[in-house]
Amino acid sequence: METLIQASYLIAAALFILGLKQMSSPVTARRGILWAGAGMVLATLATFLTPEILDSPQSTTNIILIIVAIALGGGYAWVSGKKVAMTDMPQMIAMYNGMGGGAAATIAAVELLKASTEASHDVTGATTIADALGADVAILGILGAVIGTISFSGSIIAWAKLDGRLNRSKLLPAQHLVNAVLAIATAGFAIAIYFSADLNTIITFYVLALILGIFITVPVGGADMPVIISLFNALTGLAVGFEGYVLGNAAMIIAGIVVGSAGSLLTQLMAVAMNRSVANVFFAGVGTTESTAGGDGTEGVMKEIQAQDAGILMSFASQVIIIPGYGMAVAQAQHKIWELTQLLTDKGVTVKFAIHPVAGRMPGHMNVLLAEAGVPYDMIYDMEDVNAEFKTTTVALVIGANDVVNPSAKDDASSPLYGMPILNAYESDNVIVIKRGRGAGFSGVENPLFFADNTKMLFGDGQKAASQLIQSVKEL
Amino acid sequence: MIEGLAAIYIFMLAGFTGYEIISKVPVILHTPLMSGSNFVHGIVLVGAMVALGIADSTAEQIIGFIAVLLGAGNAVGGYVVTERMLEMFKPSGNKAAAPKGEDA
Numbered sequence: 188m189e190t191l192i193q194a195s196y197l198i199a200a201a202l203f204i205l206g207l208k209q210m211s212s213p214v215t216a217r218r219g220i221l222w223a224g225a226g227m228v229l230a231t232l233a234t235f236l237t238p239e240i241l242d243s244p245q246s247t248t249n250i251i252l253i254i255v256a257i258a259l260g261g262g263y264a265w266v267s268g269k270k271v272a273m274t275d276m277p278q279m280i281a282m283y284n285g286m287g288g289g290a291a292a293t294i295a296a297v298e299l300l301k302a303s304t305e306a307s308h309d310v311t312g313a314t315t316i317a318d319a320l321g322a323d324v325a326i327l328g329i330l331g332a333v334i335g336t337i338s339f340s341g342s343i344i345a346w347a348k349l350d351g352r353l354n355r356s357k358l359l360p361a362q363h364l365v366n367a368v369l370a371i372a373t374a375g376f377a378i379a380i381y382f383s384a385d386l387n388t389i390i391t392f393y394v395l396a397l398i399l400g401i402f403i404t405v406p407v408g409g410a411d412m413p414v415i416i417s418l419f420n421a422l423t424g425l426a427v428g429f430e431g432y433v434l435g436n437a438a439m440i441i442a443g444i445v446v447g448s449a450g451s452l453l454t455q456l457m458a459v460a461m462n463r464s465v466a467n468v469f470f471a472g473v474g475t476t477e478s479t480a481g482g483d484g485t486e487g488v489m490k491e492i493q494a495q496d497a498g499i500l501m502s503f504a505s506q507v508i509i510i511p512g513y514g515m516a517v518a519q520a521q522h523k524i525w526e527l528t529q530l531l532t533d534k535g536v537t538v539k540f541a542i543h544p545v546a547g548r549m550p551g552h553m554n555v556l557l558a559e560a561g562v563p564y565d566m567i568y569d570m571e572d573v574n575a576e577f578k579t580t581t582v583a584l585v586i587g588a589n590d591v592v593n594p595s596a597k598d599d600a601s602s603p604l605y606g607m608p609i610l611n612a613y614e615s616d617n618v619i620v621i622k623r624g625r626g627a628g629f630s631g632v633e634n635p636l637f638f639a640d641n642t643k644m645l646f647g648d649g650q651k652a653a654s655q656l657i658q659s660v661k662e663l
Numbered sequence: 664m665i666e667g668l669a670a671i672y673i674f675m676l677a678g679f680t681g682y683e684i685i686s687k688v689p690v691i692l693h694t695p696l697m698s699g700s701n702f703v704h705g706i707v708l709v710g711a712m713v714a715l716g717i718a719d720s721t722a723e724q725i726i727g728f729i730a731v732l733l734g735a736g737n738a739v740g741g742y743v744v745t746e747r748m749l750e751m752f753k754p755s756g757n758k759a760a761a762p763k764g765e766d767a
Contacts (some may be wrong), residue, residue, distance in 0.1 A: 286733040
C-alpha cells in the first residue's frame with residue numbers, strides 16, 4: 188500500500204513538472220493544466236489510502252471530516268473561480284494563494300500541537316519541540332509556519348486592496364519601524380518554540396506572524412501589487428515544500444520547491460520590468476512617497492481629436508500599433524478594439540498589439556484579457572520585439588495605458604518612473620490616446636507624451652470611443 | 664521517508680527545475696503560469712489530509728479541518744482559474760477548429 192501511494196506521488200510530481208513546462212508555451216498550455224490537474228486528483232485519491240490515516244483511532248470521523256472539508260473548500264473555490272471576471276483574476280489568484288499558505292501554516296500548527304502535547308506529557312522523554320520532532324523537522328516546520336502564515340495574511344490584504352475593499356496605505360506612524368520590531372519579535376518566538384513546548388508561545392508566535400503579514404502588505408502601492416502576489420506565491424511554494432519535509436511527503440517537497448524557485452524568478456522578472464527592486468517595493472511605494480517632480484514637468488496643451496478624424500487617420504495608415512492598458516479592460520473595450528482591428532486589417536492596414544510587461548495588473552494579464560476578446564496571440568508582441576517598429580508606424584493607438592508610454596522614464600531623472608523600460612509610442616508619426624479624463628495615471632505621475640506635438644487626445648469612455656472609431660472606419 | 668542528504672538533493676534539483684521552467688517562458692504566459700504554479704502548490708491539500716487524518720484530539724481536528732478546507736480551496740480555485748485563462752489562448756487562422764479538437 189505504501190509503495191502504491193509513493194508511486195502515485197511520484198507520478199503526480201512528474202505530471203506537475205511536465206504540466207508547468209507545457210504551460211510555458213501558448214501552443215501546449217491548455218494541455219499543461221489538464222496534466223497537472225490529473226496529477227492532483229491522483230495524489231488526492233492515493234492519500235485516502237495512507238495507513239496512518241486508516242489506522243488512526245478516530246479514522247472514521249477524520250475521513251468524514253476530510254471529505255466535508257474538501258467539499259466545502261473546493262466547492263467555494265469552484266464557484267468563485269468560475270464566476271470571477273478576467274479583470275479580477277489577479278486578486279483571485281492572491282486569494283487562492285493565501286489559502287495555500289494558510290494550509291501550510293495550519294499543517295505546521297497540527298504538528299507543533301502534537302509535539303507540544305508529547306513533550307508536556309513526557310511520554311517519550313522529550314521536553315522540547317526540538318526533541319519531539321527532531322532538529323531538522325522542527326526547524327523546517329517552524330520556518331514553513333512563519334512563511335505560510337505571512338503569505339496567508341499578506342495575500343488576503345493584497346486581495347482586499349486589489350478588490351477595492353482596502354484603500355489605506357498606512358496603518359501606523361513609523362510603519363517600517365513597527366514592522367522591523369514585529370519581525371524581530373516573530374523570529375524570537377519562532378526560536379523560543381524550538382526550545383520549549385509551551386502552547387502559549389506557539390499561539391503568540393502565530394498571532395505575531397499574522398499581524399506581520401498584514402503590516403508588510405498594507406503599505407505596498409497598488410501598482411506594485413503584482414510583485415507582492417508573485418512573491419507570496421513563491422513563499423507559499425516554499426512553505427509547502429518545508430511542510431512536505433515535515434510529513435515526509437515527496438510530492439509536496441518537489442511541487443513546493445519547484446513553485447518556490449519558479450515564483451522567485453518570476454517575481455524578480457516583474458520587479459525588473461517595473462524598474463523596482465523587490466526590497467524597494469516593500470519599503471517605498473510610487474505615489475505614496477510625496478513626488479514633487481511629477482507636477483511641474485509638463486508644459487503645453489493637450490490637442491484633442493474627434494473619433495471621425497482618428498478613424499480616417501487609421502484607415503489610411505500602413506501600420507497601426509495598439510497599446511492597451513488596464514483602463515481598456517476596466518471600460519470593457521477589448522471586444523470593440525478587436526472589432527476595430529478586424530476592420531482595419533480588411534482595409535489592408537497592418538495592426539499589432541504591443542504589450543508592456545506590466546500592462547494590466549500583472550505580467551501577461553493583458554494577454555489574457557485580449558485573448559478573452561478573441562485576439563489571436565500571434566498578433567500580440569512583447570515590448571522588446573515591437574519597440575524598434577514605432578519609428579515606421581503611422582499611428583500608435585494608446586487605450587487605457589499611461590505610465591508604460593511615459594517618455595519621462597527615459598529622459599527625466601527626477602521622475603519616479605525614471606529608468607523603467609517603456610513602449611516607444613512617442614516615436615510614431617501619430618499618437619492617438621483614448622483617455623477618460625485629463626488626470627494622471629495609476630501611479631499619479633504626469634505624462635508629457637499627452638502634450639507632445641504628434642499626440643492627439645480622444646477623450647471619452649474607452650468602450651464608447653472604440654465604438655465611434657468603428658463607426659468612422661465603417662463609413663469610409 | 665525522505666531524510667538528510669536525500670532531502671537536500673530533492674530540494675536542490677527541484678529548485679533548478681523551477682528556475683529552468685520559468686526562464687524560457689514568454690511574457691504573454693506569465694499570468695497563467697503564475698496561476699498554474701499557484702495551482703501546483705495546492706498539493707498542500709495532500710499534507711492537510713494527512714494532518715487531519717492522524718489527528719487525535721479535538722483541537723487537532725479543528726485545525727486540521729481548516730487546513731484541508733484551505734488546501735482544497737487552493738487546489739480547486741487554482742485549477743479553475745488557470746484552466747479558464749488558458750482555454751482562451753488561440754492562434755489566428757483556424758480559430759475554432761484547432762483548440763476544440765484537442766479537447767477530445
